[in-house]
Amino acid sequence: IWLCNVPFFTVPLARAHGKSFAHRSDLRQAKRILVKLGSAVVTRGDECGLALGRLASIVEQVAMLQNQGREMMIVTSGAVAFGKQRLRHEILLSQSVRQALHSGQNQLKDMSLPVLEARACAAAGQSGLMALYEAMFTQYSTCTAQILVTNLDFHDDQKRRNLNSTLHELLRMNIVPIINTNDAVVPPPEPNSDLQGVNVISIKDNDSLAARLAVEMRADLLIALSDVEGLYDSPPGSDDAKLLDTFYPGDQHSITYGTKSRVGIGGMEAKVKAALWALQGGTSVVIANGTHPKVTGHVITDIVEGKKVGTFFSEVKPAGPTVEQQTEMARSAGRTLASLEPEQRSEIICALADLLTERKDEILSANKKDMEHAVSRLSPAMLKRLSLSSSKLNSLSIGLRQIAVSSQDSVGRVLRRTRVANNLELEQITVPIGVLLVIFESRPDCLPQVSALAIASGNALLLKGGKEAANTNRILHELAQEALSIHGVKDAIQLVSTREEVEDLCRLEKMIDLIIPRGSSQLVRDIQRAAKGIPVLGHSEGICHVYVDHEASVDKAIKIIRDSKCDYPAACNAMETLLVHRELLRTPLFDQIIDMLRTEHVKIHAGPKFASYLTFSPSEVKSLRTEYGDLECCIEVVDSMTEAVDHIHKYGSSHTDVIVTENEDTAEQFLQQLDSACVFWNASSRFADGYRFGLGAEVGISTARIHARGPVGLDGLLTTKWVLRGEGHTAADFSEQGSMTYLHENLPVMTRNFA
């Protein structure tokens, strides 16, 4: 109240630069950043003791950003807490120096504490706190300066100008100002009394001090760290509480604040008011957790990199729904999709197939736009994957019709029926998995294909395509939604904005049931790392082997090796290692293999055993676990089929492995013993593919050992549920005193109609 009338605190003056950022990703451009550290961040310990490690990490991040050329400022709390600890220690020491030094015990801990006055603590703690900051920043050759302010400094215009000019001078000299309230001389703050007006803000607490300074200094970004994750729409801990990723000033009415707050003076409501005030003044704000061990290392740099940490305050409300809203819309429409008749899902897919040819011109013109933009940026191979043509669309359309046919018998198929007891019947039936997230690079033809598989299996689908195909993906997605509209399930397939970070999507643990990355091994590995709690379907490596037995046919061996290696060397099902039975060395077959590989320009690397057999060997492999993905392969010698199996188990990736032999016994043993997802006899490794397997299409090839394995088509997008129909049956009916007994009689099920 006592500050309300000072004109300085009204908004118009502060709103001078007014350039807060609209999107998180824009935060990368923030040049001047103010980091506000709540006292929980500076002094409260986590599981491992005190807050020192956390503070050091924050200093690291601030110094790093400073070294990138940004202008960093810190508003710190914690002096009182620091001082408490120090004074306690000093008083006890002066009381009993001798006992403490000679006891050999931690008696200090047990001694009762004198009552300490907060302002004295602040005075005592301030120097220790600054010494710590200085010792830490010195390690980064970063200089710090201490600034203590009281609210009176803001009343006086002269003082305010001095402060302003001091701070600017410090920033200009690459010095990090560390600002705190001068608690030793100001009265202890009263809670919350003057935060009634939105346009007026006091500097009673460090939240408002930080907001005030950020606007005054025209900071681009204010990062307010405390021990809460951010802003929730209801009191955290209640059933429906959701952390808000982005908060818009207009949304304020949708927030319910808790009655009590865990975060010092003012609590969350005061934090939000301070944040909104700073936002109105043109400074972007993120409120985030600076204490949780998991984010300790990187919370500040993560925010500056645009990652979804805490709550971002933005004045610009985006037109479309958020990705969380998209996911909810997709799940809801997906449930309707799953409850449609199979014929209806089939109709939707056929409609999409029609649209692909009917609206060819629109698609190709969008694709042309992407191609024009990409031509100078992408490699020729990538460009080829990006481009669509009339004939590609035709064959896509044909493929979709095949999926439409197989969709007739997917959802709701009865796999097992059991008469558990009289009038108690159990069915296990296929159901969709739920919400799929497919992340794909470049290839826009992936979009209708995956959409068709999702529709056929009754799954909701989130699609995240690459920026390079944005225009093509947009029109293809529109067509998919147009087809879905036939049966009122338009929202079941959603295209996620290219602004969204893959890593953020991978954290939507409770919203997404399965992630399917379609792209490079690196993409898959990145996603496997990022996706904690959501299963990822796919494989990160394809180290495929062809083993040529001593009883192999020359013709077949040559044909299969050539095809496995050369048909498409970058494919995951291409051969990487050729295993040759020892008896074949120095035979004409072996020479023919080498000749063929030379003719095809395949670079050969020798495994250690192979190298030891040769006088002049090719370069020895660095690792037998290499995926070359190019016209290169490793050759290694084995003594027997069993040794080949052992080699593959040890160095392979359980993707696809081949034996070439005329001996059926050897072949069957190989097929039986080998653990890989695909095991072939006298056939090229290149057959490991959903289309070639006759699955219609695939969402990918899985090397996982649970759920779907190998090429994954429609079946891999289904799970099951158990349906039990009774007449009031209870478990107690079957107890020793009960009247019923289990029958467990298997009942016939309709098997698939393989006409």
Added chain:
Amino acid sequence: IWLCNVPFFTVPLARAHGKSFAHRSDLRQAKRILVKLGSAVVTRGDECGLALGRLASIVEQVAMLQNQGREMMIVTSGAVAFGKQRLRHEILLSQSVRQALHSGQNQLKDMSLPVLEARACAAAGQSGLMALYEAMFTQYSTCTAQILVTNLDFHDDQKRRNLNSTLHELLRMNIVPIINTNDAVVPPPEPNSDLQGVNVISIKDNDSLAARLAVEMRADLLIALSDVEGLYDSPPGSDDAKLLDTFYPGDQHSITYGTKSRVGIGGMEAKVKAALWALQGGTSVVIANGTHPKVTGHVITDIVEGKKVGTFFSEVKPAGPTVEQQTEMARSAGRTLASLEPEQRSEIICALADLLTERKDEILSANKKDMEHAVSRLSPAMLKRLSLSSSKLNSLSIGLRQIAVSSQDSVGRVLRRTRVANNLELEQITVPIGVLLVIFESRPDCLPQVSALAIASGNALLLKGGKEAANTNRILHELAQEALSIHGVKDAIQLVSTREEVEDLCRLEKMIDLIIPRGSSQLVRDIQRAAKGIPVLGHSEGICHVYVDHEASVDKAIKIIRDSKCDYPAACNAMETLLVHRELLRTPLFDQIIDMLRTEHVKIHAGPKFASYLTFSPSEVKSLRTEYGDLECCIEVVDSMTEAVDHIHKYGSSHTDVIVTENEDTAEQFLQQLDSACVFWNASSRFADGYRFGLGAEVGISTARIHARGPVGLDGLLTTKWVLRGEGHTAADFSEQGSMTYLHENLPVMTRNFA
């Protein structure tokens, strides 16, 4: 060489206390601990900048251990590196103070650096390093002392005694000594020249200094932190390199050292020699990574808690194999098990069933031992779960025979056959998953049951039981191995030592394919958290609902609600929330339900809508997502079946949900729309159980949405592989220029024989 002859450095003298620990878990008892920080740990930066956060975290951990009453010492490196940075900065500043201060740019970074002398750097860095340690330790009220030593200090007996007594005095006063070599006055170390003799050690580098001091000070534990994970059996990075968890002096010949080392003077070989020397002197040693961000927070406390971090040096080689060796043995024997005929697997299970009754006395006497030990420690409910009886063993045996029967048709079943082209045939067949890890608490009857399921499905099995059932588990496991021996696959089932930490097992990512926790929700949650990269089968919550429709039959509703809640309230398939159609309020049915629940002593909590309908309502629920696991439940009112479905989707755990109604349409819609693993009509939720479903037995109930769902029996322990048999077919044969076309003709498969 120049120190070899000093008698002080021979082992006998140092070996005075000789009490190194045999097992990692013993490290918890370590009272005096020396932590050696390599220069990489102190100064080398990770992805987020410099090493400050890491160092602060180490200080935190040391201070915490010190506060626990342990005596902590630090041997630190890093003075040279610190000094380099400082001198560089100083020189540049003195060269160009003005430009640097007024440029506003980070020009310092770009300026060329003068060459700095290492000893000058050490002198300049030492004070900064100590200041940093002191500033950090001060935050924990922990006092530090600086000790600089040269190797000459160890030559002179007087000096040595002084050093020794100084260190002891410091420890007595709860001061952490921080020790470094006095690099400013000693010649720079020469690499490795005097480490030829094992019994002699120099203090040229900090590894040997630390070892020397640890033994001299009779430390219980020396933790040597650098930037390597520990000791590998081959040079790290090579195909076969494995991190050694424990290293025994006799194993030294099995190590291949790399030619080059990344870790400063001496490298790994010198580290190992220093460690072995300390071990001979009676100090336990752990070499671990102190730089990797992931372990930064806790590497020291993790080691002291006995966790598997880095390489532990032990003189006592345990009798049995390590868990890694057990896993390898299990996988190998498991592959043989999977290749047996179904009848053979069935024989093994029957043999185990026989042994359970034949060797009843042995089993019961082992169980008696466990019971006697547990009687004062466990609750009556837990004791009941631990105890075995003759009749329990009989029914176990009967259950096993049922599994034996169903095992006939598990592994190698053909699920799909396709004629891809002429003479190119594809089969999808069932195969075991691989190596299962089952973690179970208390219940020893779990062991034979799970073993039988693993044998039936051809999987290798690691069993980790609770300490309280150690004797019973041991004899049951012996019997399982005896049965497996019939067909030479004894090792396929391994019992993991009770010493092993569950968390360590969950990290064997490349060795274990599936983890199945059987125990409390807390156990499941802990394992889900710990198991990164290994799928976990199970559920952590069972929030099951019964929805009573307005067209429900009174009798059925009462029976089903009573059974669902009261039959076994602690079970995961017990009802937690009762949803009642609004029209039922104030009807006789509703009163009867309430009366029944009161008679059964079920405590009722009201959902918000239910509470709003009542004048005097029971206590309102805190959360609609509560699993009471006791004679308690929540009652909530819904307006329709659809609202019930929405409520369950929002607050349920997708485990088991029930509708009670006489209206078949309503029921079928509920069964169709609801997403849960088990959906029941007019039957108790308690039927969600593998045995009751007729699956023979279950390994658990899964609420996952991929792979197995609901009660998981034999089928959930199987995956598939694809077998393709050709005659030299290549993908190129099917190209536009090729001679072949895809047929994709579905061939009949033998379906299960449901006689």
